Amino acid sequence: MSYRTSVLATIIWPLPLLALNVYQYLGLASGQQVGQVLNAKYGIASFSGMIILGTIVYLLYNRMLWGTGASLQEERFNGTIESLFLTPANRMTVLLASGFSSLLEGAWWIVGVFLLSWVIFGVQPAIADWGAVIIALISTMIALIAVGVFFASFFVLTRAADQLATSLQAPIRYASGVAFPVAALPAVFQLFAYILPVTYGINALRSTVVQEGTLISLVGTLAPLYLFTAILIVAGHFMLKRVEAQAKRNGSLYKI
Amino acid sequence: MNLSIPKNTLFGLLGPNGAGKTTTIKLLSTLLLPDEGTAYVNGFDVAKQANEVRSSIGVVTGGERGLYWRLTGRENLLFFARLYGVREDKAKPRIDELLKLVELEDRANDNVEKYSRGMKQRLHLIRGLIHDPPTLLLDEPTLGLDPNSAVVVREFIKEKLQKEQGKTILLTTHYMEEADQLCDQIAVIDHGKIISKGTPAELKAGVQKIDVLRINATSVPESLVSDVKLIEGVQEVRTSVIDAVAGLTEILVHTRSAEETLPHLTETMVKAGARVRLIEQSKPSLEDVFISLTGRRLRD
Numbered sequence A: 001m002s003y004r005t006s007v008l009a010t011i012i013w014p015l016p017l018l019a020l021n022v023y024q025y026l027g028l029a030s031g032q033q034v035g036q037v038l039n040a041k042y043g044i045a046s047f048s049g050m051i052i053l054g055t056i057v058y059l060l061y062n063r064m065l066w067g068t069g070a071s072l073q074e075e076r077f078n079g080t081i082e083s084l085f086l087t088p089a090n091r092m093t094v095l096l097a098s099g100f101s102s103l104l105e106g107a108w109w110i111v112g113v114f115l116l117s118w119v120i121f122g123v124q125p126a127i128a129d130w131g132a133v134i135i136a137l138i139s140t141m142i143a144l145i146a147v148g149v150f151f152a153s154f155f156v157l158t159r160a161a162d163q164l165a166t167s168l169q170a171p172i173r174y175a176s177g178v179a180f181p182v183a184a185l186p187a188v189f190q191l192f193a194y195i196l197p198v199t200y201g202i203n204a205l206r207s208t209v210v211q212e213g214t215l216i217s218l219v220g221t222l223a224p225l226y227l228f229t230a231i232l233i234v235a236g237h238f239m240l241k242r243v244e245a246q247a248k249r250n251g252s253l254y255k256i
Numbered sequence B: 001m002n003l004s005i006p007k008n009t010l011f012g013l014l015g016p017n018g019a020g021k022t023t024t025i026k027l028l029s030t031l032l033l034p035d036e037g038t039a040y041v042n043g044f045d046v047a048k049q050a051n052e053v054r055s056s057i058g059v060v061t062g063g064e065r066g067l068y069w070r071l072t073g074r075e076n077l078l079f080f081a082r083l084y085g086v087r088e089d090k091a092k093p094r095i096d097e098l099l100k101l102v103e104l105e106d107r108a109n110d111n112v113e114k115y116s117r118g119m120k121q122r123l124h125l126i127r128g129l130i131h132d133p134p135t136l137l138l139d140e141p142t143l144g145l146d147p148n149s150a151v152v153v154r155e156f157i158k159e160k161l162q163k164e165q166g167k168t169i170l171l172t173t174h175y176m177e178e179a180d181q182l183c184d185q186i187a188v189i190d191h192g193k194i195i196s197k198g199t200p201a202e203l204k205a206g207v208q209k210i211d212v213l214r215i216n217a218t219s220v221p222e223s224l225v226s227d228v229k230l231i232e233g234v235q236e237v238r239t240s241v242i243d244a245v246a247g248l249t250e251i252l253v254h255t256r257s258a259e260e261t262l263p264h265l266t267e268t269m270v271k272a273g274a275r276v277r278l279i280e281q282s283k284p285s286l287e288d289v290f291i292s293l294t295g296r297r298l299r300d
Helices: A001-013 A014-026 A031-042 A046-066 A072-077 A079-083 A091-121 A130-157 A159-173 A187-193 A197-209 A215-250 B021-028 B050-056 B071-085 B088-101 B117-127 B149-165 B176-182 B200-205 B224-229 B259-272 B285-293
Strands: B009-014 B058-060 B135-139 B167-174 B185-190 B195-198 B211-218 B235-241 B246-255 B276-281
Touching: A001 A159, A001 B050, A014 A031, A014 A046, A014 A091, A031 A046, A046 A091, A046 A130, A046 A197, A046 B009, A072 A079, A072 A091, A072 A130, A091 A130, A091 A215, A130 A197, A130 A215, A159 A187, A197 A215, B009 B149, B009 B176, B021 B135, B021 B167, B050 B058, B050 B185, B071 B088, B071 B117, B088 B117, B117 B149, B149 B167, B149 B176, B167 B176, B176 B285, B185 B200, B185 B285, B195 B200, B195 B285, B200 B285, B211 B259, B224 B235, B224 B246, B224 B259, B235 B285, B246 B285, B259 B276
Parallel strands: B009 B167, B009 B185, B058 B135, B135 B167
Antiparallel strands: B185 B195, B211 B246, B211 B276, B235 B246
């Protein structure tokens, strides 16, 4: 029963956030008027599609951050981290597995939320290349796994990481263009936007799902996304080694 | 600490809380690095060949934690089997066999959160066996168990694991009777150092020259310990409360000669106002060994 409730809640809870983001525009003008302005200034034809895709990616980022990202911390609190570290299993494999399981949960969740949003908010997909959509989706999810892997060790190494991640949530939400185009931001915020993997994930999905983007047009977005993915995975790997080395020196990892 | 544990031995590390037993287990299981020196488990260096060590040992830490309480017992075992690299086709029959061994097969598909303390401990035990390691490190495996469950676990360790399966076992405990009953050899540890080593009989023989008197009494004043220590021949005096409500205290006296000490002891106790309920002379136990080595009781 608790799993069924959890599944239902997982799909339903993002909807009010989506609604908030959509209706903040509709409070000012009609959907058509908003669409015209966004199209004219930023080349975005479907404003509800823009918001829904941005919100979905952002929520996935949160899921990965507090799921995979908090996984080692949770193992510590549950007292199972010792049991894990006693096995010969590769530590990165364990983290990546956590990420992939979140990904599997996220995949059907994305489809479910998108379909619901399509029905409720009337998103009109404009897809020219389904292959590009799939690649954009997979690339985004892998990048978010990398975010989770990076934060997993970070949360354990620095006990203040939880507060840091929480305080960065709002800036990341705004800077990565969840509810409005990055180009609408002041220049200094745009700089911040372009060092966030979330920004590229959102751009990749928007361009392929509602802007008829093709694989070729994605290259400029995917290249930095892959670069950030690689950096985060490598950094996560070294931080995990550091976590274990520190634990072996002072035993702190095994105590709450 | 200099220690060497032969194959197929059930070796006990006996000491009070904070002596360093769990730290020793963590060092040997690669969770901690030694500050100095080296340690080898099954021929592998714990610092340089950690993965080989982990693959060749099973560690049982016990307690309420360390299991995934939202998974069933079977799911926990399957998960850890995969982490130890046991293929699923081999893991499943192995899990069935282990569950039967500890009589958990009827509850294998219940979530661990519904298990009693004893059931969790048995699950911990068989989790350490899932990959059939030749060596087991058992850290206080009966801690917190009721007496019946503790007996079951001890029997399992001695009869099944050591005698039938020929495992090499390092067991830490602060229960004297457990070490005495189970272990082929014991090292007594205190403040991170081994203070004595040998078989239980050898350790007890080391204190054979001591007579042990146990007295149960009520109305025991605090000054009695120092008064009794003044009696000639008395080497150690320790008290512990047996029943706080009834005010019953056990006084343990190590002396050169019980025959010579007893009259003076009873006189001293009567003068101090204590009411003697029971006096008995016993052979030295491992607890007496510990007291003779450290000057205090294991429970102090």
